[in-house]
Amino acid sequence: MNSLYLVYDFEGPSGFFYNSSNLNLHQYYFENDFVFRNDIEDFIKTKKDKIPNSSNNIFFNEVKKIHISKLNSNLLDNQNNYFIYPIFTGGNNQYSLGIKKNDENDKSIFDLISNKWKKLLKRKNCNIIIYFGLEHEMPIEYFQKIYILLQNNNINPNKVWIISNNFSNIDNNNKFLDKFGIDKSKNLNFLTYYEQLKTKSNEIIDKKLVDKFINQVTYDKNIFSKSKKGLILNRRLPLHRKIFLSLIMYDNYLDSNLISFDLGFDNQRDFVDDIKNNRYVQGNIFFQKSDYNENTFSDTIKNKIIKGYSLLNKIYKNTLDVDDFKKIDGRALEIDDKRLYEKTCFSVISETEMFSNFDRYITEKSIKPIQQLHPFIMIAPYGSLQYLKSLGFKTFDKWWDESYDLEKNNIKRLLMVYDLFKSLNEKSFEEWNKIHKEMKSILIYNKENLKNYSYKNDNIVLNNLKKYLSNEHIQENPKLLQTP
Amino acid sequence: MKINFVYDFTSLAGPLVNGVDPKNIKYFFDGNLDLQNQNYIDKINKKYNNYFWVWPNSFLYQYGNTDELCTSDINDVNENELYLYPITTQGDLYDFCSLKEKKHQTKFYYISNQFKKLLKENNNFFIYIEHGMEPYFDSHILKEMYKLCESNDIPFQKLLITNGSNSNHLTLQDFSEEYPNVKHPKLVTYNWGLPLKSQDMRVALQIVDEQVGVETSDTYRSTVCDISHIKNKKEKKALLLTRRLRSQRLLFLSLMFNENIIDKTLYSLDMDLNFYPNFKYILENEIESLNINVEKKYINDILNGYQLMIKQNKKIVDYELTPYLSGFGNESKELYEKTFFSIVQETEFSVWQQAITEKVIQPIMHHHPFVLIGSPYSLKNLKRLGFKTFDKWWDESYDNEEDDWIRLKMIFDLVKNLLTKTDEEFYTILNEMKDVLEYNHNHLKIFDSEYIGEAISKKINEFTSDKNIITVL
Numbered sequence: 014m015n016s017l018y019l020v021y022d023f024e025g026p027s028g029f030f031y032n033s034s035n036l037n038l039h040q041y042y043f044e045n046d047f048v049f050r051n052d053i054e055d056f057i058k059t060k061k062d063k064i065p066n067s068s069n070n071i072f073f074n075e076v077k078k079i080h081i082s083k084l085n086s087n088l089l090d091n092q093n094n095y096f097i098y099p100i101f102t103g104g105n106n107q108y109s110l111g112i113k114k115n116d117e118n119d120k121s122i123f124d125l126i127s128n129k130w131k132k133l134l135k136r137k138n139c140n141i142i143i144y145f146g147l148e149h150e151m152p153i154e155y156f157q158k159i160y161i162l163l164q165n166n167n168i169n170p171n172k173v174w175i176i177s178n179n180f181s182n183i184d185n186n187n188k189f190l191d192k193f194g195i196d197k198s199k200n201l202n203f204l205t206y207y208e209q210l211k212t213k214s215n216e217i218i219d220k221k222l223v224d225k226f227i228n229q230v231t232y233d234k235n236i237f238s239k240s241k242k243g244l245i246l247n248r249r250l251p252l253h254r255k256i257f258l259s260l261i262m263y264d265n266y267l268d269s270n271l272i273s274f275d276l277g278f279d280n281q282r283d284f285v286d287d288i289k290n291n292r293y294v295q296g297n298i299f300f301q302k303s304d305y306n307e308n309t310f311s312d313t314i315k316n317k318i319i320k321g322y323s324l325l326n327k328i329y330k331n332t333l334d335v336d337d338f339k340k341i342d343g344r345a346l347e348i349d350d351k352r353l354y355e356k357t358c359f360s361v362i363s364e365t366e367m368f369s370n371f372d373r374y375i376t377e378k379s380i381k382p383i384q385q386l387h388p389f390i391m392i393a394p395y396g397s398l399q400y401l402k403s404l405g406f407k408t409f410d411k412w413w414d415e416s417y418d419l420e421k422n423n424i425k426r427l428l429m430v431y432d433l434f435k436s437l438n439e440k441s442f443e444e445w446n447k448i449h450k451e452m453k454s455i456l457i458y459n460k461e462n463l464k465n466y467s468y469k470n471d472n473i474v475l476n477n478l479k480k481y482l483s484n485e486h487i488q489e490n491p492k493l494l495q496t497p
Numbered sequence: 498m499k500i501n502f503v504y505d506f507t508s509l510a511g512p513l514v515n516g517v518d519p520k521n522i523k524y525f526f527d528g529n530l531d532l533q534n535q536n537y538i539d540k541i542n543k544k545y546n547n548y549f550w551v552w553p554n555s556f557l558y559q560y561g562n563t564d565e566l567c568t569s570d571i572n573d574v575n576e577n578e579l580y581l582y583p584i585t586t587q588g589d590l591y592d593f594c595s596l597k598e599k600k601h602q603t604k605f606y607y608i609s610n611q612f613k614k615l616l617k618e619n620n621n622f623f624i625y626i627e628h629g630m631e632p633y634f635d636s637h638i639l640k641e642m643y644k645l646c647e648s649n650d651i652p653f654q655k656l657l658i659t660n661g662s663n664s665n666h667l668t669l670q671d672f673s674e675e676y677p678n679v680k681h682p683k684l685v686t687y688n689w690g691l692p693l694k695s696q697d698m699r700v701a702l703q704i705v706d707e708q709v710g711v712e713t714s715d716t717y718r719s720t721v722c723d724i725s726h727i728k729n730k731k732e733k734k735a736l737l738l739t740r741r742l743r744s745q746r747l748l749f750l751s752l753m754f755n756e757n758i759i760d761k762t763l764y765s766l767d768m769d770l771n772f773y774p775n776f777k778y779i780l781e782n783e784i785e786s787l788n789i790n791v792e793k794k795y796i797n798d799i800l801n802g803y804q805l806m807i808k809q810n811k812k813i814v815d816y817e818l819t820p821y822l823s824g825f826g827n828e829s830k831e832l833y834e835k836t837f838f839s840i841v842q843e844t845e846f847s848v849w850q851q852a853i854t855e856k857v858i859q860p861i862m863h864h865h866p867f868v869l870i871g872s873p874y875s876l877k878n879l880k881r882l883g884f885k886t887f888d889k890w891w892d893e894s895y896d897n898e899e900d901d902w903i904r905l906k907m908i909f910d911l912v913k914n915l916l917t918k919t920d921e922e923f924y925t926i927l928n929e930m931k932d933v934l935e936y937n938h939n940h941l942k943i944f945d946s947e948y949i950g951e952a953i954s955k956k957i958n959e960f961t962s963d964k965n966i967i968t969v970l
Contacts, residue, residue: 023522024507026568026609036523043519046610047505080567082511129509 015479018088018096019078020139022127025049029078031067033100033122035108037115038063054103063115066122068103076475081129089136095482096139098130104147110158123162134172140482141168145177146208149374150366153297156189159201174202174481176493178209180400181373188299204481206474206493207404207466209377214467216348217384217460225348227355227385229457235355236449242438243270244357244387246333246349246378250280252293253367253427255325256318257392260431262328263321266438271357273333276326288318293424295369310424354385358445359437361430364393368423375400383463386456388412388448390437392430395421404494405462407455412448413437466494498957499578500563502625505609507567516584516604556627556659556687557581559949560957568612574619579960581625581657582612588630594641605642605649616655621961623657629689632845632852634662636671643672643679656682657960661689663878664851665966671849681965685956688970691882694858695944701828704942719828722863724935726834727927734916734923736836736865737764738814738856742771744789745846745905747806748799749870752909754809755802761916763836766812776803788847789901833863837923840912843871848899853878861941864934866890866927868915870908873899882970883940885933890926891915944970 021029025047034042034049041061045053054065076097079088088094100122102109111121122143133139145151163170175182182203190197216222227235245261247254258274261267287293291309310318333353354360360382366372373394379401382389388409391397398408398418408415413436417429440448474493481491504512508525517525557563566580574580584604586593595603608624616622626642628634646653662668665684672681699705701719737753739746750766753759773779779787780800791799815829833839839860845852851872857879860867866887869875876886876896886893891914895907918926927934952969959967 022509023525024567024569026505026611028569039519039522043607047519080507081509082507127509 015483016094017073017076017475017479018094019073019076020081020084020096020098020130020133021078022081022130024080029080031065031069031101032098033067033109033125035063035066035115035119036125037119038065064105064108064113065103066105066108066111066119066125068101068105073097073099075471081127081133084133089133089138092138094138095479096133096136097482098126098139098141099144100126100141101144101146102148106145106148106150106155110155110162112154112158121158121162123159123166123168126166126168131166131168134168138482140172140174142174142176142478144206145175145179146206149177149179150369150372151177151179151182151185152369152371153185153189153299156186160189160195170199170201174204176204176206178205178207178374178376179372180205180396181371181394185371192298202481204478204491204493207375209380210404210463210466210494211468213377213380213384214463214465218464218467218469222348225351227351227387229386229453231355232386232449232453232456236446239356239358239442239445241269241271241357242266242440242445243272243359243361243434244353245270245272245361245363246353246381247272247274247363249278250274250276251365251367252284252287253392254363255284255322256288256293256427257361257363257431257434258325259318259321261321261434262324263317264435266435267328267331269438271333271353273331274325275330275332277330284322285319288315288322293368297371307422308424314428349381349385351385354382354387357387358440358442358449360387360389361434362389362391362393364391364397366394367392367427370394370421370423373397380463383456383459386453386460388452388456390415390430390433391418392427395419395423395426404492405465406459409452409455412452498562498961499575500557500560500957501578501580502558502563502565503568503571503580503582503612503615503622504565505568505582505607505612512565512567514585515582516607518602518607556629556689556949557583557625557953559946560953561950568609568615571615574615574621576621578621579957580615580619580622582608582616582623583625583627584608586626586628588628590628590631590633590638593628594638594645596641603645603649605645605651608649608651613651617652623655623683623960624651626656626658628658628660629687632661632690632854633850634658634660634665634668634852635849636668636675639668639672639682640675642682643676654680654682657685658682659685659687659969661852661854662686662850663688663853663874664849664872667849667851669965683960683965683967685960686966686968686970688853688878688882690853690855690858691941691970692944692946692949694855694862695941697828697855698862698941699945705945719862720830721828722830722833722865724864724931724938726864727931727934728924729834731837731920731923732835733761733763734836734918735762735838735840735912736832736860737762737840737842738832738859739765739842740767740770742768742773743844743846744773744787745870745901746842747771747773747776747803748789748791748905749842749909750806751799751802752795753802753912754805755798756913758913758916762840763814763832764812765814766806766809768807768810789905791902792906795906828859828862830863833860833865836865837920837927838915839863839865839867841867841869841871843869843875845872846870846901846905848873848901851875851878858941861937864938866930866934868908868912869896870905873897873904884937887930887933890930 022032023030027046027048031049038057041057041063042049042053045056049069051069054068057063057065102122107113109122111119126141160170163173186201186203190200217226247258261272294305294308362379362382364378365376366374373396375393375397379391379397383406395418398415402408413433417426417433420426420429477493505515506513506522513525591597593603595601616624642656643653646656663686665686668684669681697719698721701721739750777800780796784791784796814832841857841860843856844854851874853871853875857867857869857871857875861884874896876893879886891911895904895911898904898907949970956967956969
């Protein structure tokens with residue numbers, strides 16, 4: 014049986030330091046007994062106004078930890094042993110990569126890896142694992158920065174495994190390598206890990222929370238008590254959400270759906286100006302001038318959006334279950350009021366990312382309808398439904414067209430989803446009753462499938478990891494949370 | 498009993514010395530970290546333009562049955578083992594206690610709360626303070642340490658302080674006068690100069706290869722004077738080496754200059770190393786401020802001698818007297834071959850700071866008899882450590898005299914008398930002394946790590962006993 018070891022460079026009075034922790038923040042850890050924990054990071058952020066560049070790696074709570082000075086040849090020479098140098102960016106990716114700095118002499122996570130470990134990386138069974146969790150964005154600048162930092166630190170990218178829920182990393186990495194003619198034999202390794210899947214799974218198997226969710230019995234009862242068509246929950250209002258909401262307002266769908274929004278929350282930008290000037294277009298080094306027209310809304314649509322936004326602005330705020338969005342984290346994964354799902358026929362999942370082809374990841378938002386036995390459509394990066402399918406979930410192409418998921422053009426996809434939303438709104442409640450009855454087995458199947466990803470199957474993550482590290486389990490888009 | 502050395506931090510190369518300012522921990526992320534290598538430490542000091550000391554503890558490691566633990570690794574405490582949290586004074590007690598002009602947080606401040614908790618909860622946990630390389634230790638320092646313990650929530654009685662003092666009993670007595678109800682820490686006497694100089698000699702004689710932990714960039718390998726020197730033709734009667742000019746040294750040398758007998762000695766002098774640049778003023782106006790109660794009738798003689806010293810200003814016998822020339826290594830056998838006996842000027846002189854250093858070991862190494870300008874009972878301590886002295890040939894009662902001036906005068910009179918002896922008389926004396934000189938030289942060889950380990954073994958149980966005064970060496 015293979016053994017995993019987590020290797021740490023530094024041990025303090027309260028245990029191991031996070032690897033690659035910002036050296037300039039040690040004085041603040043000293044004030045907190047050198048405890049490396051999330052609440053201390055919060056203390057540093059809020060009280061000291063400094064952003065740490067590493068955090069606690071959530072994967073490895075049960076894995077044996079070892080200090081680098083205790084690695085001897087007996088341990089290292091045993092090829093059944095795998096040594097991992099764990100780093101977690103803690104969602105502060107720009108600080109971790111040294112793109113942003115608290116102080117001029119702050120270093121990136123790669124600069125802070127000890128030379129001793131860099132030498133040990135020459136061994137087959139030694140690797141670095143970086144978890145880019147919480148914020149899963151991976152714009153092209155990050156690829157660029159990572160390869161440069163690795164080169165500067167003489168680290169073979171092959172020895173680095175990047176874990177995040179961004180399921181486009183492998184594609185984008187290949188694009189990047191092609192663009193710059195970099196030998197693909199020296200590319201980074203990517204694994205996907207959908208952390209909210211586990212959190213949401215834990216919730217539905219928690220007996221204390223059982224009343225928070227629609228179950229098979231209440232599902233049947235509620236089929237005939239729907240009063241609204243769609244459920245659209247919005248907290249922050251990035252452009253794609255405001256566009257979708259504006260179109261809804263323009264077409265007068267507000268009353269027939271349950272929709273939350275608050276234009277007073279985290280809404281600094283001039284939306285109308287953004288639409289007029291096409292600021293939703295996210296260019297990058299792969300973007301051709303000719304792509305521009307294909308990625309901008311027509312004037313007709315723009316006018317609809319602007320007019321719709323004017324109507325939205327008049328209402329300004331619409332409360333469903335939460336009045337003050339500042340009081341909830343959003344990312345802390347609160348459970349929505351199940352009555353919202355009981356009253357409505359389907360969910361419109363409005364994901365965090367939509368317009369960036371480099372930030373293709375989904376969050377807890379995509380799991381919430383599954384918890385509540387609710388069918389859904391997605392305003393999300395292309396391939397999101399496909400990604401859910403790869404995790405064993407079933408979707409709803411038997412009842413409506415899901416081809417939007419494969420549309421890579423972001424504005425086309427957004428409009429396809431909107432058209433679908435309209436068509437689902439046009440269905441009568443009788444039609445929905447019928448659909449709900451038909452799709453019950455799929456909804457229940459999905460909820461059962463979600464249970465596979467709970468803490469009870471933590472060993473799956475580690476077993477998959479061991480397989481990937483030993484090249485036993487190569488697949489196109491390797492996932493740590495891959496059910497057996 | 499096993500000793501576990503407990504460290505708050507484990508760096509890339511293993512445990513990191515305790516008491517490091519967390520701002521400096523970043524310097525220990527260097528991949529080539531080697532805390533045992535002073536050259537490395539010098540290099541990173543230079544590289545980061547940040548002066549910090551990282552002397553590793555060394556003395557109790559020779560015990561053999563030791564282990565190193567990180568504070569966070571201590572889950573189960575073994576009651577039959579000792580847990581010591583080592584910190585060093587780096588030879589500078591005043592800086593250690595932040596008593597110098599440049600104030601800073603002390604190492605007590607940086608001791609982790611986790612270790613403090615263990616310290617309070619377990620009888621077999623101590624903060625182990627090693628004060629090596631300099632002999633000074635007294636109740637004033639102990640009182641400062643007490644205050645530091647109080648302000649840092651550290652139980653004072655859980656300090657285990659090793660030092661080179663042979664008067665720790667007086668230190669505790671004096672401490673108790675001000676703090677009668679405070680429980681005492683443990684004071685462990687370890688005359689560190691002895692094993693280090695023993696090592697120096699064994700390296701010079703090629704009995705062992707390396708001079709681990711002693712060599713620095715300004716260290717030269719010593720040469721050792723053979724016993725055959727007792728028949729050599731001599732240039733001078735005595736060898737009188739002086740570097741830093743402390744009060745007892747200034748007084749003694751002034752008397753030597755005044756009596757015009759200094760030239761009978763091979764002596765070194767550098768007035769740039771005068772600790773009392775206003776010595777003349779003190780003699781004339783503030784004699785009572787001097788730590789030695791000089792008899793008034795001698796003041797003019799001393800003033801006269803001091804003027805002659807100023808006139809002489811500097812005299813080199815082997816090496817330039819830089820302030821930091823190491824007392825380990827750098828031995829020149831020629832100085833001993835050219836002279837009959839040594840006049841040793843020890844660092845400490847007061848009865849409150851009874852200490853011997855490498856200075857008195859030097860003549861032993863070189864088969865030289867010596868007269869010792871040092872603290873009372875220094876000869877007695879040398880005898881306790883197994884050496885023989887020279888009371889068969891001259892009066893050594895000065896060693897029992899606690900009054901500093903009287904003792905100094907007794908020594909001066911003795912030296913003055915010895916310098917009147919003819920070469921023939923000295924050849925006769927040295928010939929008679931031959932067995933003692935050879936015995937001392939050979940006895941010095943025994944103080945190796947194995948010997949120290951055994952010495953610690955004999956005393957280790959006292960570390961957890963009620964005793965507060967423990968003498969290991």
